[in-house]
Amino acid sequence: MRSFVTSTFALALALAPAAAFAQATTTTAQQPPAGQPPAGQTPPAAAAQPAAPAGPKLGFTTPAGMLLVQVKPDQTAVFEEMMGKIKAGLTSATDPALKAQAGTWKYYKAAEPAAGGNVMYVVLIDPATPNTEYQFFQVLQNTLTDEQKHDPATAEMYKKYAAAIAGMNKLNVTPGGGA
Numbered sequence: 001m002r003s004f005v006t007s008t009f010a011l012a013l014a015l016a017p018a019a020a021f022a023q024a025t026t027t028t029a030q031q032p033p034a035g036q037p038p039a040g041q042t043p044p045a046a047a048a049q050p051a052a053p054a055g056p057k058l059g060f061t062t063p064a065g066m067l068l069v070q071v072k073p074d075q076t077a078v079f080e081e082m083m084g085k086i087k088a089g090l091t092s093a094t095d096p097a098l099k100a101q102a103g104t105w106k107y108y109k110a111a112e113p114a115a116g117g118n119v120m121y122v123v124l125i126d127p128a129t130p131n132t133e134y135q136f137f138q139v140l141q142n143t144l145t146d147e148q149k150h151d152p153a154t155a156e157m158y159k160k161y162a163a164a165i166a167g168m169n170k171l172n173v174t175p176g177g178g179a
Helices: 002-025 073-092 136-143 146-150 152-164
Strands: 064-071 105-113 119-125 165-173
Touching (some): 073 105, 136 152, 146 152, 152 165
Antiparallel strands (some): 064 119, 064 165, 105 119
16 A cells, blocks of 8 residues: 555656646637636626635745655665756756755755665755745756756656655754754
8 A cells, every 4th residue: 555655646746747837838718708707707806806826835834844755775866866956956046036945955865774675865954935845846847947848858857756756754843952
């Protein structure tokens, strides 16, 4: 059962950017005649307040955050490649919100094995900014150029990265004592 959940999670992570891209670039609704709202929708005058924007898929609510990432033993180079791309993308980002994350991501490889013989990585984000996205694939997607996003190799890259991850836990952490 655990392998099914892990596989499902990895597949969801791999396909999320592609689904978001497909949603953003596909339109199936026809334009209604002028002055009429689309079928099933309320006219603007009678519409309720707009929905609040969705929060991040993976965010932190404390001054720092940690991700405990279990990586398949034969996939550590793939995980480290992904982390290198994230860090490089954040460093070269033009978006100020992304660029602000550049020096906050650090990752460490544990000497002790994780459950199931996997390799444990600790990803430390300090400081963590509230309402900021820290989900690996979404951050990476946000650092890619439009050309890179449309490149078929990008979808393969996401699949490869998702396949490397065996599991992940999120921790919201606060400095203790004299820190």
